[in-house]
Amino acid sequence: MPSRAWKWFIEYTHPTQAHMHGVDRYIYSGKTAFQRVEIIDTDFFGRCLILDGKIQSSQFDEYIYHEALIHPAMVLHPEPKKIFVAGGGEGAVLREILKHRSVEKLVMVDIDKETVELCKQYLPQWSQGTFEDPRVEVLYMDARKYLEENTEQWDIIFLDLPEPLDNGPCYLLFTTEFYKTVAERLRPGGHIALQADNLNPKLFQCHAAIYNTLKRHFKIVDSYGTYIPSFDTEWGFIFASQTVSALDFSNEKINSILEEREITDLRFYDGLTHQALFSLTKDIRFLRSQSNRIIEDNNPLFST
Amino acid sequence: MPSRAWKWFIEYTHPTQAHMHGVDRYIYSGKTAFQRVEIIDTDFFGRCLILDGKIQSSQFDEYIYHEALIHPAMVLHPEPKKIFVAGGGEGAVLREILKHRSVEKLVMVDIDKETVELCKQYLPQWSQGTFEDPRVEVLYMDARKYLEENTEQWDIIFLDLPEPLDNGPCYLLFTTEFYKTVAERLRPGGHIALQADNLNPKLFQCHAAIYNTLKRHFKIVDSYGTYIPSFDTEWGFIFASQTVSALDFSNEKINSILEEREITDLRFYDGLTHQALFSLTKDIRFLRSQSNRIIEDNNPLFST
């Protein structure tokens, strides 16, 4: 093995669990009004965005996270025209959403303008110019406040938020009160997708709580997940709808929709990947069934 | 967060990638004729077996590894009677194999008697008494030598070997020469399953090489994988056969076979888990298609 690094980023997922990433170069380190931001070049995963000590995405594998978050919900909608994104700072969600040409309007509301500007400057490969797309509008404010105050409805709402940390900017975007508003802002036939915490069975309580809370407002809630190397874990997502289940879409159907839409440049998502994403293993299904935690404004959830 | 540990096990997967596990208690540390053995109680995963610095299995999640290795091949065989295991030191493979009542003969050949004895003493929960089952015979010798010298044939051969490390005990059990012998030791309709290294796309070359090498000797070779928390990664396995593909077995069919066999105590494996295991994501399928490395006795493979 070549010589080891002497600069390290250490991400704790628990007081006795951590992942060490050898660092090539530190690109940026600062504190916005909302969170601490680090941009580093790791030896193994290339450039990484870190918010409050947690890797958000890496150059090497952000395609996995972003394709997994975006394409199932896009494909499951017959003609997604109006898309709302809460969070989404790096801009990679814009890049993926706009691969579906039916999109006419795409509003992204992120609370932290400074972080978005840093991403534009240091992570241009993530957004690939889509911040400048005429269909895109970016607003810098609290997404919950926006949705509460604007009754406009959307085909798909994506929640691409960091983990709900105590004192962090977004723990009130994981509550039953917020999800109720989200459900009300969907057009008929609309649905949502969100990142939904760790699927490590030892750290599963967050995902289960998000799942249970969404169940109050959506008839169909489908957990899904995939291994994300730079997170060193299986990561969870959720698709929620009043009418459609992701489990009803076969390998072939997914592939034919992608073909019709002439989307040929995906590296991660296709029909078989769709099956992989939504096929939860038995232990995870069991753990999910054991939880009945509901997240409320007065009883919020904090990820470790 | 509660206070952090001051004793740590640090597993390197690469010179600039490592996982830190806080340690509660060190149970055993020593060196056999073949490898360094550590048995530790981690705070997060409970008791762990570590060979040459690599976690082999943990109390918390060994059910995932062992059910994933054993049950697909067992279920895909109509009536597995004679089973051969190369490696398998902890004895958990015996425990899982014997859940299929058709088994009449189960031979396990592990080179390292001392390690097996340590597992019996310190990890009894893994084997749960199955070392004493009358159908089980355990031999301590080189499994390759055994298969070369004994022409007996088997319904299923499992290869549950540590990673092929330079100077380690098993790198010659990953070569085309060995796999040829393995293929010849199968009864008609027989097949094999093996652990097959990391599925992290950055560390995928080992899995791809094992896959390609098996392709020389088996008509059907199915990669599969699952996230194993204590490995902090998606781990790979391979099923190989001349006649059967794991992909042909539906969710329902798997569940009905398990039901017929009255196997009700699995925590991880069932029909939907089977789909999850064998549905590789598009990026992994692509990476696998790019490799043409064949592992040979004269050109062996070494995992990092």
Place this chain on the structure above:
Amino acid sequence: MPSRAWKWFIEYTHPTQAHMHGVDRYIYSGKTAFQRVEIIDTDFFGRCLILDGKIQSSQFDEYIYHEALIHPAMVLHPEPKKIFVAGGGEGAVLREILKHRSVEKLVMVDIDKETVELCKQYLPQWSQGTFEDPRVEVLYMDARKYLEENTEQWDIIFLDLPEPLDNGPCYLLFTTEFYKTVAERLRPGGHIALQADNLNPKLFQCHAAIYNTLKRHFKIVDSYGTYIPSFDTEWGFIFASQTVSALDFSNEKINSILEEREITDLRFYDGLTHQALFSLTKDIRFLRSQSNRIIEDNNPLFST
């Protein structure tokens, strides 16, 4: 460099400062009624005793700590006969004290019998049989209580206590109330020596507070210190007396006393070492002069 360890002991001296010690073997790990005890064989320093996560002494360099603690006070007393030790679990203080043949009675009071027994079993090289010396009496109780209840007086009192940790067993043995009792238990011409925390100028507040508190009860208080490799820092001690200053003893005088007493087997301490120990650098003298903290039962000191 040879390959690195995968088992580590990490000692934090501050939330952002830590020392990593590669571990060869874990010998013992447990919890007594008073503290957590670990005995480990490190690659670099050999066997180490660790209490509540802090290295107390290592096989490689315990001679430095113990000779530094014991011999200055022994040499500065014209004829030390009756010696009292508070703490001293490993027994190495007994070994050093008994090198002075004038000693007739040596009482050691350590609160933690289990730890002393573990030291006898696993660290016999520290005490070298001196627990069995007929002049030695070992009592297992709170040393403060003992001194409060027994008015017997001593030529020298040594305080060989772990750092004052919150919830630890000894923070009330660093207060002005305790030091008053200690001073009253000395015979005329008697004096004391103690370990007195870190001399790292960034972590100096503990030493300065101990120094100031002793100043209330002793006319002469001499700080001293030496670098201890396994602590990765300069460590502090204090000598306190009503009549004698360590600074008055020249290189030659120390050497001639050692010669008279026929003490020839010291590895660390001699006349020149005495000068090294008691010659504080200007910055440390300045820092000490800036502190006026007094440690009281109602306002105790906690080391980090």
Place this chain on the structure above:
Amino acid sequence: MPSRAWKWFIEYTHPTQAHMHGVDRYIYSGKTAFQRVEIIDTDFFGRCLILDGKIQSSQFDEYIYHEALIHPAMVLHPEPKKIFVAGGGEGAVLREILKHRSVEKLVMVDIDKETVELCKQYLPQWSQGTFEDPRVEVLYMDARKYLEENTEQWDIIFLDLPEPLDNGPCYLLFTTEFYKTVAERLRPGGHIALQADNLNPKLFQCHAAIYNTLKRHFKIVDSYGTYIPSFDTEWGFIFASQTVSALDFSNEKINSILEEREITDLRFYDGLTHQALFSLTKDIRFLRSQSNRIIEDNNPLFST
């Protein structure tokens, strides 16, 4: 304790020994023609300069290193006028040397212009403008070549070089051939001082070898050392002369020389510090006496 860092600089002093420094901000990271340079703000020690993975000096305690290197040799010379420095990149040696007003000419030869420029930009507190002093001349070339080719003689030569690393820029500035040249470039009554590696008794072989090698060319060679917090160790220096020994200067004499020279702003060095520096402990004196290693161009020394 406040929450721990997630960015760390880890300095290895041995394959199983390391020091972890929590990082606030990364200021600069790059590679010059000669070495890798990092400038980081640590939480504990403030800004640090790191060359090839080794801390060279920290904002918090560079006064210790630089006062220890410079003032003994300056004070021991009756009237230092012409001073030569090999290395000295940060410029702090200039700052300390110029506190002695007798200095008329000060030439510094550092091989690495880029590093010096980085120090000027990012560590201005080290040099405090002395690069601009009219008595100072800075040349960017190999100091050995300079001294070999220029027969000019000096009152004092300082060697402020990084550790001799394999492939590093300076291992040929630690050999008997180089020291011979250095000795020839001194005026009568002149002398030298240099940093001389770790005084940890387990890592003492470098210091002992430098000491032995200097003995070939100087009648008097005095080792000295002090604990440097950011190095986490006792660090060694050497003073070498044909006529004067540092041990002959009493506490009072040192203080009176400093007073005569009207040097009042030292934080670390004075008469008592001088005694502390040059009073080696018995174990170190013994270890030094056991080594007979001579460093030669054909048999160079490499620090770990």
